[in-house]
Amino acid sequence: MAEVETRVDTGVAVVDDAQDAPDGAQELALATTNNEVAPPTEKKVKKIIRRKKRPARPQIDPALIKSEPPPQTGTVFNIWYNKWSGGDREDKYLSQTHAKGRCNVAQDSGYTRADARPGSYFCLFFARGICPKGQDCDYLHRLPGIHDIFNPNVDCFGRDKFSDYRDDMGGVGSFTRQNRTVYIGRIHVTDDIEEIVARHLAEWGQIERVRVLNTRGVAFVTYTNEANAQFAKEAMAHQSLDHEEVLNVRWATADPNPMAQKREARRIEEQAAEAIRKALPAEFVAEIEGKDPEARKRRKLESSYGLEGYEAPDEVHFARGPNAVNPRGREGYELEHEQRLMLEAAEAQMVEEQPQEQSQPQAGGILSSNTLAALQAAQVSVASKPKAPASTGPLVAYDSDDSD
C-alpha cells in the first residue's frame, strides 16, 4: 500500500529535483535523464512515507470474532485466563495450536488514537495480528523504534514485569535483566533454516545478531532494542515460518559465552555512561573525559578557592546541588531551588517540621563562603546527596522524616 501511494509522489519529487539541482549537477542530469535522477528520488520517497501517515487497518473483521473457549488442550479450563491447564506434560508442546493471525507490519500499521497521547503502549493484539479496532484502538499500531523506551517495570505493551522469569521463560519477563534476546524453538529443520529465520525475524525491528543452531531447529535472535524483542516475542509466538510448524518462543537465558558476557557488560556500561553524561553538566563531562584541554589549567586556578596551594578534591570540585562550591555544579539548581521554596510556602501550614528540615541546607546556601565550604569537604559531599530528593520535590522530603 505504501508503495502505491509513494509512486504517485515520486513523479512530483523528480520535477522538484530537476529544478533545485545545482548547476554542476544539472549538466549531468541533462546528459542522462532517467538513470541520473533515480537515486535522489529514493531519498524523497523515504521522507514522504514518514510524513504521510495513514490510519491503522483493522486486522480482522470484528464480525468474525467468536467467543468460544480454545480447543481443549488440558483437563481444567481456567475462565480467568481463558486457558486450559493440567493434562499430560509429554504433549505440552504438541498440543499448542497455531496462532489465529499474524501481524503484517507493512500493511497493518498506521496511526491510532494512541498516537495523540504521549506514553502510549503498543497494542498486544496488533502484534498478534488480531486487533479488530484499527484506528480506533487505544494502543499503538506500529513497530517499536529506538525512541520507544519504557519504564523497566512494564513491557512495551504496558504489562507489568516480574522480578523473576517464569520457569519456562515465557510470559512478560523480568525487570531484573534487560533482555533483548528471544529464544525460538521447534523450527522445522531444513538446509536453509538460517535464511528462513533471518527473513522472518527481521520483520520486527533492527536485529543485532542471530544465532541459529542448524541441526536442532533453535534460534536466538538479539534485537538492538528491548521493545523490539518484546514485540517479536508476541508476534512470533505460535506462528509458523515457511513450514507448518508451531514455534515455541521464549525469553533467552543469559548467554554463558564469556565473549558475549563481555559484550553485554560493555553495553550496559555504555548505557549507564550515556545517562550519566545527560545528568551531569556538559563542562563536567568534558573535563572528566579529558576532552577539554583547558580544563586542567582552569581547575588549578579556580579550585584553590582563595587558598594558596590548595586544590579541591574531586568530590568538592564536581559536587552538584544548590550549594555546590563550583558554580557549574550549581547550574540548573537555582531555579529548582526557588520552585521548591514556593511549594513549601504553600505547604508550610500543613507541615510544621518541614521548614526546619529544609533550613539546614539552605543555610549552607546563604553562607556560600567558598573557602569554608571547600575545607569542609565532608559536609559538601553530603550536600551532593540531596539532589536525588531535590529532583523528586517536596514530597519525598516530607516522606523521609515522617515514615521513620
Next chain:
Amino acid sequence: MPPQIKQDLNRSGWETTDFPSVCENCLPENPYVKMLKEDYGAECKLCTRPFTIFSWSGDGRAQGRKRRTNICLTCARLKNACQCCIMDLQFGLPIVIRDKALELIAPGPQSEINREYFAQNNEKAIEEGRAGVEEYEKADEKARELLRRLAQSKPYFRKGREVDTEGNLVGGGSATGGNPAVGAGLGGPGPIRTRDSRAAARAGAKAGPRKGPLGANAPPPEPRDWMPPNDRNIMSLFVTGIEDDLPEYKIRDFFKVFGKIKSLVVSHMTHCAFVNYETRDGAEKAAAECKGRAVIAGCPLRVRWSVPKAIGTMDKEERTEMLRDGRSAFPQANRRGPQKAIEGGAAQGGSSTTAEGDDTSGLVVAAPPGAADVQYASLSGN
C-alpha cells in the same frame, strides 16, 4: 493501619508507610496529587513482603492508566530507586544497569525466603540508621570513574586515532562518542581495523597465515571477482570478514541502498554473511559498487557472488578463515603496522568519489551508506 497486625509474629516484617517515595517522572504535573493508599495491598516485587501500595492517576498518560507503587519502601531505599518505575533516583537509570555499571552494592539474595529476610534485616538497619543510603553517596564518584574509564579505553575502531600524522582527529563521523558495545559506533565508517585488533586476536588470527580453501592470502579482488555470474538466478552476495561486534542492521543499512534485500543471513560465529537481493539488478548494482570489498563501521569485508547455503556448520578452522578472508581484500591495511594503519583523512574528505573512482588509491574508508546514492553516468549507463 490495623495496629494488632504488628503484634503478630508472622507479620512483624510487614511494612506500613504513610508516604511513597517516587520520582518526579511518575507524578503528575499538578503538585496536589490525590492518592489511594492500601495497607498490605500487594506483595513487594523485590522482597515479596506485603507493603502499603499507593496508586494515583498519572495525568496525560494513555488510557487513564493508574500508576502505583511496585516495590516496598525498604527495597526502594536500599536500591535508591523510585517505588513506582524502579528507576535510579540519581541518574534515572534502570537499577539493573546502574548496579552492573557502577558496582555500588551487591545484588541481594535470589531465593524467595532469603530476600524476605534480607529486606527485613535491612528495614531494621535503616530504622536504626545503620544501613541504607551511604553507598549511594559514592555514586557520583563511581560515575566519574566510569566516564573516565570509558573515555580512556578506546573502542577498537577509534584506536590509533590520535596517532594520525597531522595530530588532529580524523573522521568526524564516529568521533561523536559512538557506542562501541552496540557494535561499531554511531556515525559513518571509521578507519578500518587492522589485523591485530582484539577480535582478530581472539579468533586466533595471529597464529600466522594458513592456506585454506578460500586462501587467507587471497589476492585483492580483481574485476573478474565482481563480474556478475552467467546464471541469472544467482542474486546473492557472500560477505566475509564480519567481526563479532558488527551488528546485523549495520550490514543491512549498507547493502539495502542498492536494492531491496530479501533476506540477510549473518553468522557472527562464522564471520560471514549472505545478502540475498530480491532482484538480480540489486545484486548486480551492489557488486559493482562494492568492487569486491566494503568497509562497514571500520570492519573490512570482502564481497563475492555466491549461492546461499548453510553456514552454521563450519568448523573452527573454516571460521577463522572467513575472518582473515575479509581482511585479505585490503592488502594495504594489512601491510602497515597497527599504528599507521589508520589514516582515513584523505579518503574521508573525498568521500565516495575517491573510494569508488580508482582502486589504486587504496580504499581506506568506504563510502558511507548515504553517499552511495550518488550515481555516476559511467556506472549506470547501458
